[in-house]
């Protein structure tokens with residue numbers, strides 16, 4: 158069993174909805190990354206999505222674009238990110254870590270070489286924003302090394318395609334709540350509920366929902382029918398102005414803890 | 426990865442690429458967000474239906490003839506050739522097309538596809554503004570809404586083209602993310618497309634992007650090489666010895682090259698922007714100095730650092746200022762069928778002036794890179810050889826840039 162599977166098994170056992178914060182690796186403060194990850198767990202994160210900054214984030218809205226630009230400007234890249242994961246693992250062996258990345262940072266290292274380093278550091282999964290199922294074979298070496306590839310489904314995904322994606326999905330399925338970019342204010346609860354229901358007919362893994370979830374109320378509403386919620390832009394925006402470690406960790410806690418409470422108020 | 430022959434192989438049918446998933450050997454493909462996978466499959470299906478539909482093809486050809494003004498002639502640059510004292514330089518005059526460049530071949534084709542798919546809102550990215558103008562032009566011609574994304578830096582550099590697009594009824598949206606140039610305009614157009622995918626058609630301006638764009642844009646520009654090959658046989662009784670074109674994303678180049686790929690005796694040379702010289706690091710020569718990576722939906726040669734971050738490029742010509750290149754060129758390079766060399770800003774400017782003075786033609790700065798390369802090739806060959814150069818566009822748009830560079834206030 159992988160750490161991701163263990164975590165979802167626990168969540169189901171306790172009737173809880175998973176909480177998955179997304180942060181950009183290296184933003185707002187590179188030196189505070191490891192404490193920030195621990196602070197997220199302390200505030201109720203079940204799994205951490207760590208964004209690998211990229212110069213050309215085609216699928217991201219302004220908040221994550223700018224966050225990514227700041228990290229790129231500081232020279233943050235995979236070797237350093239994997240060092241942070243390794244350091245995090247010294248005190249936390251149970252919280253799964255999923256890297257969210259575009260293809261190019263992995264390609265340049267070589268997929269197999271990357272995967273070996275990622276496993277050694279304690280990474281559990283990788284979500285590749287620009288690698289749909291058609292290009293799935295390209296990253297086979299990563300899966301062979303034991304990194305789970307998290308696949309996405311979207312409102313434009315057709316039923317036949319959903320079958321294909323679900324038969325390949327590992328860890329969890331990431332359902333994109335609307336056709337658009339991260340951080341946009343476009344969530345329609347009814348549409349997301351219908352989309353998740355459709356995904357569930359095929360999915361053998363838990364279904365997490367992300368894109369545009371901004372606050373406790375929306376997280377709670379989506380938690381009614383999703384196994385987990387991903388919160389990215391709203392958190393990244395909340396952390397952006399912080400200038401020291403204590404400030405970053407306090408801001409992370411202040412943002413995430415109320416969402417945890419809201420999710421736990423409605424156990425399934 | 427699928428593999429391809431690593432050396433020029435006479436048995437390889439170069440015209441048969443890409444495969445049905447858009448792979449040119451190891452390059453190409455469709456590296457996009459899940460949300461775009463189905464819209465791209467729909468586009469592929471529509472295009473595969475239309476490309477063999479006689480009515481569609483007839484309408485495309487009619488517009489190329491009566492609206493664009495095709496066929497464009499091949500002109501023998503006799504005084505230039507004489508001055509050089511080597512092979513004869515022949516120019517394929519894409520600069521004589523409506524709007525002044527090859528770009529319109531592609532925008533007419535894609536606008537017809539958009540119309541047939543029932544999409545009434547068109548988006549495009551532009552660097553120099555040439556593709557933006559060509560897109561705004563066909564949108565006016567077909568009565569479609571048009572939004573053009575353009576880097577804020579480029580808007581500043583290319584004010585006249587911005588105004589031309591507005592005159593044609595397009596909305597020009599400044600892009601302030603990243604380096605605020607062409608690659609960022611492409612990112613922003615993709616973000617618009619993923620958001621408005623139900624009613625919007627994205628007209629990409631070069632042979633890049635996810636499948637089927639590299640193939641579709643190539644097919645629409647391949648008229649250049651088809652015409653040129655027939656014109657060579659008709660007027661010169663033989664094929665050229667060498668063909669050359671400038672390579673930004675690579676659409677005018679593949680447009681010329683494609684009809685000649687299986688003519689093994691024809692040497693093919695692409696001219697990339699070497700800016701201030703490849704060693705200076707200020708250039709846009711992805712094939713000559715880059716490495717395989719994934720950018721804007723396809724695998725190709727890219728300019729990036731060890732962390733995979735795309736690096737900023739430099740060229741005097743905004744249309745070549747791009748850190749990637751069409752995947753078919755990456756394939757042709759690795760297969761040894763074409764070679765790609767760098768031409769510096771200085772060399773391009775030199776060729777611009779030389780062509781202006783000897784032939785009375787102001788070439789676009791992009792095309793001046795191809796002219797510079799044609800001059801180099803001609804110098805190495807005897808007088809009875811033929812070098813065919815794609816003159817992809819006219820230089821009116823660049824007059825301000827050249828004046829400023831040479832310290833002249835207009």
Ligand SMILES: Cc1ncc(COP(=O)(O)O)c(C=O)c1O
Pocket residue numbers: 526527528552553554555556630631632671672673674675676677678743744745789791792817818819
């Ligand atoms: C006249 C001209 N030639 C060439 C190019 C470069 O594009 P491509 O390499 O796709 O032909 C441009 C792009 O703006 C152009 O305007």
